[in-house]
Each structure stands twice: as C-alpha cells, then as structure tokens.
Amino acid sequence: MPPPVLPPKSHRSTGRVTLSDVARAAGVSPSTVSRALRGERSVDPALIERVTATSRLLGYVPDPAARALASQRSDHVAILIPLLSNALFVDLLEAAQTTLRAAGYQTLMGVTHYDASEEEQLLREQLLHRPAGLLVTGLDHNDATRKLMESSQVPCVHLMDLPSGDSAEGPYCVGFRQTQAGAAMTRHLLSKGHRRIAFAAAQLDPRVMQRLYGWRSALQEAGLYEATLEWLNPAPSSLALGGVLFEQIMRQQPAVDAIFFCNDDLAQGALMAALRLGIAVPDRVAIAGFNDLTGSDQMLPSLTTVRTPRAQIGQAAARMLLALMQGEEPETARLDLGFEIIQRQST
C-alpha cells in the first residue's frame, strides 16, 4: 500500500500540488499562502516562514496559467529583435534571456526582419499573452506599434539606441550613441593619416544611418566630406555584399584610402575580397568595421572595429525592466554603455 497522500481530488484534478494543498497543510487560508509566497508585506513573519516551509515540503510550484489569469499579468517578457542572422542581436537576446530567467521570467522572442508592420503584428500577438514586460530594439516604430505599447501599459525598455539630445526626457532605454561611435571611428581613421574615407553600408536601418551621420559630421569637421564617398545599399548585410561593395569602391573611386563599413560582416567580406584581388590592406586602403563580431580578430589583416557592449546592453536592459516590473523606478532611465575603438592591423 502506498503511503497516505493528499486528500482526494475532484474528477478533473491534475495531480498538481496546489496552493490550497499548502494552505490546508499549513493551517491557514489560501489567501494567506498566496500573499506569503509572493512576499507581500503585511503578513506575519512567523506565518511566512511556516507557509514557505510547508510549500517547500510539498514541492509546491505556482501554476503560471492560473496566476496569469487571476492577476492579468503573465511571467512572460516579450523581446523584439530585427534579425537572428546578425550575431549582434543573438548576443543581446541571450544576455537578456539569461538575466530574465534568473528572475523567474520566460522570454518570448519575436523577429521583425526590420519590417515595421511585422513588428506591429508580432507585438499584437505577444500582448495577448499579457507579458509582464517588453524589450524592443531601437526607438523607431510605426504609430500603431507605439500606440499598442502605450495603451498596453506594459513596462518597456528599448535596446541599442538612445534618444538624441538631452536625455532628461524620453522612453526607457539602454544602448550607446551610434552617431558618436560613427564619428569616433572616423576621427580615428583621420588620426591615422587617412584623408579619403568612404562609408559603406547595407541594411540602412536607423542605427546604421546614425553611424553614417557621425561619419559625415567628422569628415565635414575636417573639411574632407564628399557625397561620392557614400556607398549605401539597402540589401541585407553579409560577407558577400561586403566583397561586392569593396570591389565597386576600388574600381569607381580609386583615390579612396580608407573604407569604414557599418558592420563587421561587410568589412570581413571586404578583407577577403582584398586578399582575392591582391589589394594591400591597410597600405593601399585601410578597412574598418563595426561591432567586433566573431572572427574579426582572426582576419588577415585583423580588423579594426568598434566594439559594442551588446551583452551588457541585454543584461542591463533586463535589469532595468525587472525594476520597472516591480513598480520601481530604475536608477537611470537612459543608460549609455558606450563603445570602444579596437585598433588592429587593417587600419
């Protein structure tokens, strides 16, 4: 005969240990168990201890669905990223998810493909799950998306970007100043003696455009800006495209002495193309990238780039969101995590 167990349940019982089981065993009401376990103040410390012990003893685990239904708030956090094929966003995702999971939240990922209406649709679907929080990439969204975020009342933190100008106002966000990063790398190239510095970009999402503006202003400052130095291609970023852009630039603007690519995959592709074409880097032309992705340090020559703190961004954004979900105000509403110029052999 098996040992006596909990009282018999109804015909629809699931066999799960429920909050009521804990209440009965601890000799208190379900309400009290609920409050004690969620750490609501205004519960007798002695009771908290008893309830906690009993719950642990019985192996009680709250049912997320029941909790979500009753409280109108799930333990999901939705995260929207543009692409999974860019390691940048994967790093962001992993860091955020690790932090959120440690706090008991499940991550619901949505991939927008840089498409505003896909983003809107994704957000709509995710809001049905009444997420406890929202993590979205960038500050650029269409009106419908913005309204959805607003009216849902769900705490939201924006990733990768910061509002321009005064940061006293604006939405919660953690990132770095893309424009400054673009300008900083450009000035770095200038300091190495380069004078005809092209900017080559793909995808042309808002953050890429900000890097472009940074490059422009740095060149204008130096009196070296020319429109013919801009190579903008809306196609998705890739190694292959980087090679193509490199060949185009070398053929059509042979006077260029440095190329600043908006992303490392483009720059890596350019480096491979240079090898193929027998063009010396950095002697004939210098090459710089952005993000410091995997492999950039292994290239020949190794790639000079801007290291961006994406793992830190993911983690910090998750922490900020955690605070907001607790009803607290985060220490900083606009968190700038900066960037770093990594000087290697290609410049």
Add this chain to the structure above:
Amino acid sequence: MPPPVLPPKSHRSTGRVTLSDVARAAGVSPSTVSRALRGERSVDPALIERVTATSRLLGYVPDPAARALASQRSDHVAILIPLLSNALFVDLLEAAQTTLRAAGYQTLMGVTHYDASEEEQLLREQLLHRPAGLLVTGLDHNDATRKLMESSQVPCVHLMDLPSGDSAEGPYCVGFRQTQAGAAMTRHLLSKGHRRIAFAAAQLDPRVMQRLYGWRSALQEAGLYEATLEWLNPAPSSLALGGVLFEQIMRQQPAVDAIFFCNDDLAQGALMAALRLGIAVPDRVAIAGFNDLTGSDQMLPSLTTVRTPRAQIGQAAARMLLALMQGEEPETARLDLGFEIIQRQST
C-alpha cells in the same frame, strides 16, 4: 455620448471581449462557442458559421492563460538547443519558430550549453508551463531528462540526429546521419587523392563524435587509418581554436595532406591561419569543414564542406510536432533529410 457597448462587467472586468460575450451576441451557450471556435466536429455547421462571424465582428481573441488553465495545455512549444553562438542552432530555432508561429504556437527557447543537468533544469521549468510540444536537440539526454519527457506526456521531436541502425523503432526525430556524413566527406577527400587525412574536432558533442566515427571507418576501409591523425579538443568550437589546431597539426604531423574539421568555424580559422603562415591550401594541405556556415564560400580559398539542411530540419520537425500535438501520427517518425558535399577550392 459613446455608442452603447457590451453589457456592464463586474468590478474585476478586464475590458477584454470574452467567449461569453460572443455567446450572448450569437445567442448560443458558451460551450457551443468554445466548441465551434476550436473546430470540434459535432457542431451544427450553421452555428459554426454564426459563431465565427460574431466572434470576428466583436474582435474576440481567446485568452491563452484561461485556455491553458482549463485545458491543462498551453500554446507554448519549448525548444532546447545547446548554444546560441553556433549559427547552426540559430537557423534551426528560427525555422522551427516561424513554422510554429504560423500555427498559433509560441516558442519558448532554452539554451543548454551542452550541459545535461542544465538541460534537465530547463526542461523542468518549461514543463511547468505545460507546453503543448517539445523540440529537443539530439538523442542524448540524462536519465532524469528522459523520465521527465516520458512522464510529462508532452509530444516531443528530436532534432539533428537519427537513431543508428534500423529506424523502425525509436523516438520521433528529424535530422540526418552524422556518421554517414563524416564518412562521405572522408571518401570525397580520398577520391581527390589525399592519403593522410587528419580529423580535427572541438566541443566533442555526440554528433561530432559520430562524424569522427564516420571518418574513422572510411579511413579504415581504405587501410589508411592511424590514431595519430585524430585531433580532439573538448573546448568550444571557434575560429581561433581552428587556427591553433591547424598550427599544431602542421607542426607535429607535417606528413598530413588534408584536414577534415568537424565544423566550419574551425575550418575557417584554419584557412586564416594558413594564410598567415603562408601554407598553400589545398596544394600543401587540403582543408574541409562541416555545415556550410556563413562565410565559408567567401574564404580564400573557398571552403569545401558538408551542407546540412538545418532550416529544413527545423521546419520539418515543427511540422511533425504539429501533427503530434493534433493527436495525429506523422507520416514518418524518423525523417532523414540528408546532406550534401559542397566541393570548393580548399580541397
């Protein structure tokens, strides 16, 4: 005055359009609406139509939490992958998620880091959400994990691998025969005239080991196997490690005339190292990889590799799971999607 709306709700009302609202408006009972909307047979076709129309009119969307609580089955599918830093698994994830989302399921991702106990812990957490289905990488799991999967009764499909031997038995899975792929590439190298073919591997997860076995058996078949040709390193796979392994092999086994790396990132790193060291590929030594990852076609020389159908695997596995979640038996329980040798310049 605003137009008259739905009847007043209780003080805890959420403002949501509920199934009862639809029932009232359509003049049927909530049970009927529930059945009609879920496409249960044994509902009058006329009613189905009326209910559907009403529900659309009111903009009714079922509440996932309520549904999960009542039915003991959520609309989540949990997927366990080893790493997010390997593009292979990201491709798998994206393909599966796209397919599942189209069918109305949310994907809950867990990253195991090739750690059996982390996998177990992750699975435990996910099962609390009563997922409708499970997607797990590989066939190797610890006992606790296996038991959890078993006792949870949740439909489960395994990714990337197939049971060895007769496939009449075994768990649901979609993948390809890693051993055969390892052997096929080795035979390909033999056919190109290489005689001292090293196998260099990292991570050493079960699928890598199978490729190793394939390589071994092909060399043994040809009477060319030697234990000194094996270079196994348990560290995580990376470009940098590929370079290191390449240098080691070249120094310690100068007679080697080809190296088969278990993954493209290692092979890419080796290619870069060869460039750096001035070692001619493939003339001095041929290099082959596995998976055909991003950039392999852009290397100099371009990398010969095994193309693996990971996007197809993700999609097919999701489809198989969809069938299982519907209570149907999939057409094939063990789906072999094969692989393809991609001959490029490095061999």
Add this chain to the structure above:
DNA sequence: CTGAAAGCGCTTACAG
C-alpha cells in the same frame, strides 16, 4: 448536436 454546471488554480477587493 447543445447547454448548465463545475472546475482549472490562482489573486484580490472587501470585511473584520
């Protein structure tokens, strides 16, 4: 084929 009723396992005003 359809409906009334109970139930899923929590949270939360409302009293005390």
Add this chain to the structure above:
DNA sequence: CTGAAAGCGCTTACAG
C-alpha cells in the same frame, strides 16, 4: 494581519 468569497476566461464531463 487574515479569511471567505468572488472572480479571471476558458474547457469538459455529464445530461438531455
């Protein structure tokens, strides 16, 4: 500080 009761929005035996 604690409890009884109602409620969240569905599904599902059980009758008919």
